[in-house]
Amino acid sequence: MIPLTYYLILSSIVFSIGLYGIMSQRNGVRLLMSVELMLNSANINLVAFSSYNDDMSGQVFTLFSIALAAAEAVIGFAILLSIFRMRDMINIDDINILRW
C-alpha cells in the first residue's frame, strides 16, 4: 500500500503549482485552471484521508466539491466571456479601471 505521506506530498505539490499559477499567470483561463488545481489538491487529500481513516465522508465531500468546482468554472467562464465581449481580450493586467 502506498503510504499516506506520498499522497500528501503530491497534493501539496499540486496545491503549490496552483497557488503559483494564480500569482504569476495573467490570462483568465490559466487562472481558472490554477484554481481547479488547488481544488483538486484538496480533493486528493480528502480521498487519501478517507481511505486511510476508513471513513466514507471524505469521498462524499469530494463528490460535492467536484460538483461545486464545475459550477465555479461555469460562473468564471461566464464572467471572462463578458469581459471578452467588451474588450476582445482576457488579460487581467489590462483590466484596471478600479484602483486605490
Next chain:
Amino acid sequence: MENYMLLAPEIILALVGLTILLAGLLIGTNNKNILGYIASAGLIAALCLTISNISVNETMFYGTITIDALSQFFKIVFISVSLLVTIASIKYTEGNKNTDEFFTLLLFSTVGMMVVASANDLITLFVGFELASLSTYALAGFEKNNPKSIEAAMKYFIIGSLSSALMLFGISFVYGMTGTTSIPGIAENAGALAASPIGLIAVVMLIAGFGFKMALVPFHMWAPDTYQGAPTVVSALLAAGSKKMGFVAAFRVLVVALAVLSPTWQTAFAALAIITMTLGNVVAVSQTSIKRMLAYSSVAQAGYISMAFVVMTPMALTGGILYTLSHAFMKTGAFLVVAVVGYMVLSDNKNAKDIDHIDNFKGLAKRMPLTAFSMMVFVFALAGIPPTAGYMSKFILFSSTIESGLVWLAVIAILNSALSLYYYARIVKYMYFLPASGGKVSEPVPYAIAIILALAGVLVIGIWPEPFVYWAMEAAKVLMI
C-alpha cells in the same frame, strides 16, 4: 421524522427563487416589477418563520444542520439585509430584462448564507458557502455592459475562488486528522490536530479562507474594487450580508470545532484585527468615491468585530454578534443612500460619470432631506456615536476588551474610531454645509421604504438595546460550551 418547519425559511426562499426564475420566462419585461414584490413577500414570510422559532435548539438530518440561537440570530441578519436590498432593487431593476435572474440570485445567495449559519458539518458549511459565493459573483457582474461592474465581478471571482480553494485545503487537513466532518465530532477529536504541525497549517488556511470573505487585511484587496464596481444594491448585500457569512463560519469552525487550537488563532486574529482596523480607517480617509470609502470603512468594521475572537469572553462574543446585526443595518442603509444619490445624479444627467463621487453629496440636505438625514444617522452609527446601534455594540465590545485586561487592544480600537469620525463627518459636512447644485428631488418609493427600515433598525437597536443584547447573549452561549 424531521421537523421541516424549522427549515421552512430556507425552503420558502429556494422555492420563491425558482418560481421567480420560471415566471420570468413567461412575463414581459414591463411586468417584471411584480417579481420584486414576490421576492419581498417570500423574505418577509421567511423572516417571520425564523423569528417564531427563535429559541429552538435542535439538530436535524443526521446532525448536519443545527438550529440554535446563533443560527437564528445570523439568519435574521441575512434575511433583513436581503429584504432591504430586495425592496430597494424593485426600483433598481425597473425596466431591466434580467430582473428575474437578479432576484433569483439574490434569494439563492441568501439561502446559501442561511445554510452556513446553521451548518453543523463541514460539508454543509462548504456547500452553503459556495452557493452564496457563486450567486454573488454573478450579481456583482449584473450590469454586464458596464466595464466597472464586470471588472468588479472578475476580481471578486478570482479572489473568492482562491479563498474557497484555501478553505477546502484547510478543511481536508482537519478532516484527515480528526476523521470526521461533523463540527461537534471535530471538537471532540481536535486533540490530535493540536498536537501536530498540520493543525497550524489547517488553521492558517481556514483563517485565510474566512478572512477573504470577512475582508480582513491582508485578504481585503478585492473588497474596495468589488464594492465600488458592483451595482450599489449588490455592494450593500456583499458588505452587510456575505461578510457576516465569513464571521458565522469562523464562529462555528474556529470557536466551536477548533477550540483546542485557540492560542494559535487568537494570536492570528489579534494581529489581523489591529492591521485591519488601522489600514481600513487610514486608507478610507483619502477616498473621494463614497462607495470606496464605505468599502474601506467596512474593512475597518470587520477589524472591530474580529476583536471578539481575540478576547473570547461571553461578553465580547455578545458584542461581536450584536455588532454584526447593527453593522448589517448601518452598512445596508449607507449603501442604499449612495444608490439613491446615484439615481438622482443619473436622472439629472444621463451620461454622468463617477456617480459615487463625494461631490454629488454637496447640499444633499436641501435636495433630499430624508436621505441626507438617514445618511447622517448611518455614518454616525458607523463611527459609534450614541444613541445609535453602532454605539451600543462598540460599547459592549470595547468594555469587555478592557475588562479582560487587553487594554492595549481597546486603546487601538478607540483611537481608530476617533480617526474614522474624520471621514464620516466629512460626508455630513458635504451634505449639510455645502451649497446644492440642483433643485429638490423626491426619493423613489422603494428606496425610501428600504432606507426608512434600515434607519428604524439602527435607532431601535441604539435606543432600546436590551432585547437585542439579551438575544446576542443567547447566541454567544452556543459558542461557549
